[in-house]
Amino acid sequence: GESVGLHLPTLSVQEGDNSIINCAYSNSASDYFIWYKQESGKGPQFIIDIRSNMDKRQGQRVTVLLNKTVKHLSLQIAATQPGDSAVYFCAENHSGTYKYIFGTGTRLKVLA
Amino acid sequence: GAGVSQSPSNKVTEKGKDVELRCDPISGHTALYWYRQSLGQGLEFLIYFQGNSAPDKSGLPSDRFSAERTGGSVSTLTIQRTQQEDSAVYLCASRTAGFGETQYFGPGTRLLVL
Numbered sequence: 001g002e003s004v005g006l007h008l009p010t011l012s013v014q015e016g017d018n019s020i021i022n023c024a025y026s027n028s029a030s031d032y033f034i035w036y037k038q039e040s041g042k043g044p045q046f047i048i049d050i051r052s053n054m055d056k057r058q059g060q061r062v063t064v065l066l067n068k069t070v071k072h073l074s075l076q077i078a079a080t081q082p083g084d085s086a087v088y089f090c091a092e093n094h095s096g097t098y099k100y101i102f103g104t105g106t107r108l109k110v111l112a
Numbered sequence: 113g114a115g116v117s118q119s120p121s122n123k124v125t126e127k128g129k130d131v132e133l134r135c136d137p138i139s140g141h142t143a144l145y146w147y148r149q150s151l152g153q154g155l156e157f158l159i160y161f162q163g164n165s166a167p168d169k170s171g172l173p174s175d176r177f178s179a180e181r182t183g184g185s186v187s188t189l190t191i192q193r194t195q196q197e198d199s200a201v202y203l204c205a206s207r208t209a210g211f212g213e214t215q216y217f218g219p220g221t222r223l224l225v226l
Contacts (some may be wrong), residue, residue, distance in 0.1 A: 032212040043116075043203055043217040044155075051212070089154070095212030098143065098162065104154040 012109045019077040021106045023090035030092035035075045039086045085110045116218035118204050124224045133189040133221045137206030146189050149201040194225045
């Protein structure tokens, strides 16, 4: 994806509200998608994944939605907590290849 | 279980010096990737190892960068004659052999070239 340099898109939400983070993926042949969370000074942490034969997948407090028609992926976080503050980015992969395409990310700020 | 580990966690060096960054992948993971992450930027692919196959080095930015993977496990990324633009976070990730599987990342090495 395109780089947005130092100015990542930022989503600010009140503690307890739901968060929705979006990602437009680039390759219509991609069939595997991952959401990562990256806290300041740490490596990316796997949150949830989804394959293209599914539209929705739920984890603990998180849901990933996949819309293949418009090449859109979203991450929903329920009852957002201060510990959810981080940069979230998506990754896409075509199962016939070993390369992943990464988004530049969205910074989530949780307001107390 | 143990995740991907990297060392050192931070490295400050002077311009022109060589540095070595180490990655220990998850046990049993045959695929290993190195990425570079500059401030506020997405992940830049550097190199990919899979088992005993020849690595994909297409992402290495210059011939000052090289990487090895010994015994199909530990990997070392070497940057020779470091430049200030090499300052970044270097991330290692590993996954199981199959495509379309999750990569798991290490904590990264934060490199600062003065």
